[in-house]
Amino acid sequence: MRILAIETSCDETALALVEASGGLKKPKFKVLKNIVSSQIAVHRPFGGVVPNLAKREHLKNLPILFEKIFGVKIDVVAVTVGPGLEPALWTGVNFAKEIHKEYFPKTPIIGANHLEGHLYSFLLAKNHSNVLKNIRMIYPAVHLVASGGHTILILMKSLTNWRKLGETRDDAVGEVFDKVARMLGLSYPGGPEVERLAGVGNPDAIVFPRPMMSTKDYDFSFSGLKTSVLYHLRDNPKARKQNVAASFQKAAIDTLVVKTLRAAKEFKAKSIMLSGGVASNRTLRKELKVISRKLSVNFFAAAKKFNTDNAVMIAVAAYIQRLRNKKRPLRAQANLNL
Numbered sequence: 001m002r003i004l005a006i007e008t009s010c011d012e013t014a015l016a017l018v019e020a021s022g023g024l025k026k027p028k029f030k031v032l033k034n035i036v037s038s039q040i041a042v043h044r045p046f047g048g049v050v051p052n053l054a055k056r057e058h059l060k061n062l063p064i065l066f067e068k069i070f071g072v073k074i075d076v077v078a079v080t081v082g083p084g085l086e087p088a089l090w091t092g093v094n095f096a097k098e099i100h101k102e103y104f105p106k107t108p109i110i111g112a113n114h115l116e117g118h119l120y121s122f123l124l125a126k127n128h129s130n131v132l133k134n135i136r137m138i139y140p141a142v143h144l145v146a147s148g149g150h151t152i153l154i155l156m157k158s159l160t161n162w163r164k165l166g167e168t169r170d171d172a173v174g175e176v177f178d179k180v181a182r183m184l185g186l187s188y189p190g191g192p193e194v195e196r197l198a199g200v201g202n203p204d205a206i207v208f209p210r211p212m213m214s215t216k217d218y219d220f221s222f223s224g225l226k227t228s229v230l231y232h233l234r235d236n237p238k239a240r241k242q243n244v245a246a247s248f249q250k251a252a253i254d255t256l257v258v259k260t261l262r263a264a265k266e267f268k269a270k271s272i273m274l275s276g277g278v279a280s281n282r283t284l285r286k287e288l289k290v291i292s293r294k295l296s297v298n299f300f301a302a303a304k305k306f307n308t309d310n311a312v313m314i315a316v317a318a319y320i321q322r323l324r325n326k327k328r329p330l331r332a333q334a335n336l337n338l
């Protein structure tokens, strides 16, 4: 099944062409095209994403990206319908409807969930196809979705049977990386900048709080950590920024890792999975890899380019959705959840 996928939920205009096969038992994906047009330069002067600017850029970029795959035969059109910024989502949905009508009227069109895209991105992890030879080795899995809008811990009993164990009660972890970046005077997008600065700092220089780290549930809270960084910078104007970045990063990651580890033990997970934009953070990946090795379980995380927003993951989610015959209305749903 050749899937053309479109993603415009936030500040990346993305289009992908993916060949999917194998069904629900052994899903396999061949990425034929993965195009991402980033709007970083447009939003940078504002320190964050401006929804109407995002919309304008998507409108401008979509036809340019589409030209790059023009003339290709496809079996399914997929587009992100949510969650995300409403004006941004609508540009993708409307564009998908237009090209569908004009060029592929006989093929099905699928409204995909951006969060399912992140969730199923583990299927793109390099080691996944090796382990797939024995599917019993994969589930149950404990999966951490950490993005700019969400922080969710999930128990996957199979590819299609999963439930939320917990999620953030306030800010998403990526959002806090972005806010701390701004406090440190780093440019947008903040996550990678904080990681870069943390790389030359001392993570033990400052002990920031780890809210909810030892609560019995699987929920998270990051707004207290964010406030502590703010107060620390206010009270220590000469603080070394690299130490603040490193200590903040350590506090944020500790909480994520401790709860993921506890869930993996409690549910006797055979795999730990990581996805979402924050999954491109090397320290987080490394720590989850280390605990996976200690527990003798698999660790799955796709390459960076499939964790930050992209359309390949949307094609993957659409494939699973199509196999399950799940339908979703073709309109922007800003608050769609998992």
Ligand code: KG4
Binding pocket: 010, 146, 147, 148, 149, 150, 173, 174, 175, 177, 178, 189, 190, 191, 192, 195, 276, 277, 278, 279, 280, 281, 282, 307, 308, 309
């Ligand atoms: O999944 P994503 O691209 O968009 C959403 O669906 O939200 O995630 C973007 C988030 C941003 O908050 C960004 O700062 C964060 O992921 N992020 C990172 C890193 N790269 C991106 N956070 C920490 N370290 C990184 N290297």
Ligand code: ZN
Binding pocket: 114, 118, 147, 148, 276, 277, 308, 309
């Ligand atoms: Zn995302």
